[in-house]
Amino acid sequence: MATVPAYVIAYEASVLSTATTSVIPWAADALVFLGILVTTIGVYGVARLPDTYARLHAASKMVFLGVMPLLLASALTGGREVIPRVILIAFFLLVTTPVSAHMIGRAAYLRGEKMHAPEGVDESGSGLGGASPDS
Amino acid sequence: MHELVFYGSAAWMTVLLLVGMVGLIRFSSTVARILALDMLTLILVALLVLYGQAQRIPYFLDAALVLALLAFVGTLAAARYYGERKIF
Numbered sequence: 488m489a490t491v492p493a494y495v496i497a498y499e500a501s502v503l504s505t506a507t508t509s510v511i512p513w514a515a516d517a518l519v520f521l522g523i524l525v526t527t528i529g530v531y532g533v534a535r536l537p538d539t540y541a542r543l544h545a546a547s548k549m550v551f552l553g554v555m556p557l558l559l560a561s562a563l564t565g566g567r568e569v570i571p572r573v574i575l576i577a578f579f580l581l582v583t584t585p586v587s588a589h590m591i592g593r594a595a596y597l598r599g600e601k602m603h604a605p606e607g608v609d610e611s612g613s614g615l616g617g618a619s620p621d622s
Numbered sequence: 623m624h625e626l627v628f629y630g631s632a633a634w635m636t637v638l639l640l641v642g643m644v645g646l647i648r649f650s651s652t653v654a655r656i657l658a659l660d661m662l663t664l665i666l667v668a669l670l671v672l673y674g675q676a677q678r679i680p681y682f683l684d685a686a687l688v689l690a691l692l693a694f695v696g697t698l699a700a701a702r703y704y705g706e707r708k709i710f
Contacts, residue, residue, distance in 0.1 A: 515675075516627045519623055519627055519672070526635070533642070533657070534644075538654075539651055539654045549661070550660075553668065554667060554668045554671070561675040565678075568680045572687065573683065576683060576686055576687050576690060583691070583694040587694055590701040590702060590705070591657050591660070594702065594706075597705040598652075598704065600653060
């Protein structure tokens with residue numbers, strides 16, 4: 488069988504490299520836009536929601552889901568020294584964000600913060616719920 | 623990542639930092655302020671990741687990791703002290 492000429496191999500390699508170099512920055516752009524969008528929604532939620540218990544939802548989810556696409560974009564465009572750091576940051580965020588959200592909610596509960604939303608229901612029986620008519 | 627996207631997203635993240643700072647000042651309850659401080663630090667982590675990606679310097683990710691862990695410890699200490707008046 489005939490061997491593949493060298494210029495064909497070089498041509499294919501150049502096509503492959505231009506394909507990857509043209510796709511990866513756009514994918515990183517899309518991921519950065521996604522992260523910015525989720526972070527914006529989270530900050531808007533923290534600014535607008537009525538009480539601490541409702542703000543916790545926006546803050547804790549926003550942090551994880553908003554920083555993750557940015558880290559993923561960084562891992563896409565980065566090299567060998569970026570990817571372990573990205574994995575480390577993602578792991579620690581994944582571990583620490585629920586714990587800090589839990590501690591903030593616990594502090595609010597222990598200090599007896601009332602819910603300001605009218606539909607808020609306190610199922611623990613401490614009377615922290617909102618101004619619902621049957622409570 | 624293209625340069626224009628980096629400048630736009632960094633400017634927008636700075637606007638979000640300002641919004642978080644206004645919330646930190648204006649929230650009425652202390653727990654909400656602790657929450658806003660936590661959120662501010664994590665926006666800062668995202669900004670560091672963006673900057674390290676745009677400048678292709680991996681050491682910004684080290685700073686982001688340290689900042690995330692310090693924010694965790696700080697939030698934990700502040701919330702625990704506010705909740706039950708002791709840390710340990």
